[in-house]
Amino acid sequence: MGLKVDAPLVSVIMNCYNSGEYLSVAIDSVIAQTYLNWELIFWDNQSTDDSAVVFKRYNDPRLKYFYSREHTTLGFARNLAVKEAKGEWIGILDCDDLWHPEKLECQLNDRVMEDGIGVIYSDYNIISSDGIIKRSSRRPTRIFAGDVFNEMIIEKFTVCWPTVLFRATALREIGSFAGYKYLEDFDVLLRLAEKHRFNFVDKKLASYRVHSNQASVNFQVMLSEKLDIFGKWESKWFESNTLSINRVSLLSEARAHAYYVAGINAVFYGQSGVDFFAVSIKEKFSKLAVMGFVLSLFGPKIASGVIKKVRRSLGHGEYY
Numbered sequence: 001m002g003l004k005v006d007a008p009l010v011s012v013i014m015n016c017y018n019s020g021e022y023l024s025v026a027i028d029s030v031i032a033q034t035y036l037n038w039e040l041i042f043w044d045n046q047s048t049d050d051s052a053v054v055f056k057r058y059n060d061p062r063l064k065y066f067y068s069r070e071h072t073t074l075g076f077a078r079n080l081a082v083k084e085a086k087g088e089w090i091g092i093l094d095c096d097d098l099w100h101p102e103k104l105e106c107q108l109n110d111r112v113m114e115d116g117i118g119v120i121y122s123d124y125n126i127i128s129s130d131g132i133i134k135r136s137s138r139r140p141t142r143i144f145a146g147d148v149f150n151e152m153i154i155e156k157f158t159v160c161w162p163t164v165l166f167r168a169t170a171l172r173e174i175g176s177f178a179g180y181k182y183l184e185d186f187d188v189l190l191r192l193a194e195k196h197r198f199n200f201v202d203k204k205l206a207s208y209r210v211h212s213n214q215a216s217v218n219f220q221v222m223l224s225e226k227l228d229i230f231g232k233w234e235s236k237w238f239e240s241n242t243l244s245i246n247r248v249s250l251l252s253e254a255r256a257h258a259y260y261v262a263g264i265n266a267v268f269y270g271q272s273g274v275d276f277f278a279v280s281i282k283e284k285f286s287k288l289a290v291m292g293f294v295l296s297l298f299g300p301k302i303a304s305g306v307i308k309k310v311r312r313s314l315g316h317g318e319y320y
Contacts, residue, residue, distance in 0.1 A: 014093050026098050033102075039087060092164065094161070106201050107205070149190065190229065222265075267292070
């Protein structure tokens with residue numbers, strides 16, 4: 001593309017710890033961008049594999065290598081990497097995911113990054129370890145843009161991390177990454193959605209890779225993190241005297257959905273989801289939670305078989 005003189009600099013944050021296997025594919029996907037004004041902040045969290053060797057094979061001044069003074073959590077490492085970013089916009093690309101060549105060009109145009117937009121995201125593909133498309137995202141037919149906080153906290157939609165571009169001032173305004181094990185993205189995006197509008201590009205601009213080397217997800221820890229996040233919002237609103245009836249209802253719906261998801265996960269893994277579905281129904285009645293509760297009464301084996309068949313028919317994998 002012909003780059004405009006005033007095209008904003010994009011800082012690509014790539015945090016790495018022993019991620020050499022897919023690293024070159026991720027880096028190549030940044031270099032292949034049709035939008036040219038970017039820098040890649042590569043934060044090596046004291047890797048012991050060949051990650052540094054892979055990165056240093058590239059001879060491009062836009063690729064900038066940083067070696068951490070100590071090994072830290074991913075959230076803290078991201079905070080340190082963001083401090084080195086010079087761009088007006090920031091994207092976070094993990095070492096096993098990849099961007100499609102037109103990602104930045106599609107997201108950084110005057111229509112998409114209008115005033116007041118703090119986050120731009122897009123559709124995406126889910127790929128296997130060898131890069132084959134496993135399935136497309138299952139996003140709702142409605143596109144969520146503008147003020148999305150209420151829809152996001154009750155998970156009417158989700159944002160895939162590698163698709164996101166943050167306005168740098170917006171990201172720095174909300175403070176640091178909190179360091180959740182599974183829901184760091186959810187926490188950060190909620191804090192951004194409180195203050196900034198979102199925009200959506202209806203194209204598949206990134207691929208999220210699913211592979212055996214990824215850490216397995218503990219759905220009970222994930223539930224605990226969600227409840228912690230909701231609790232922080234409740235405390236914040238209570239202390240600022242803004243905990244309205246509508247917000248109390250919103251939090252109940254958010255907790256209901258969180259317990260429903262935990263119930264589905266429990267069943268998926270052959271465990272009983274009865275208690276999770278019961279709490280979900282208590283928080284806010286839903287036909288889906290009732291169906292899950294009734295199905296669980298038949299026992300984990302039957303319930304798991306039904307859930308897996310339904311999810312396969314819909315093109316889904318594990319329910320995260």
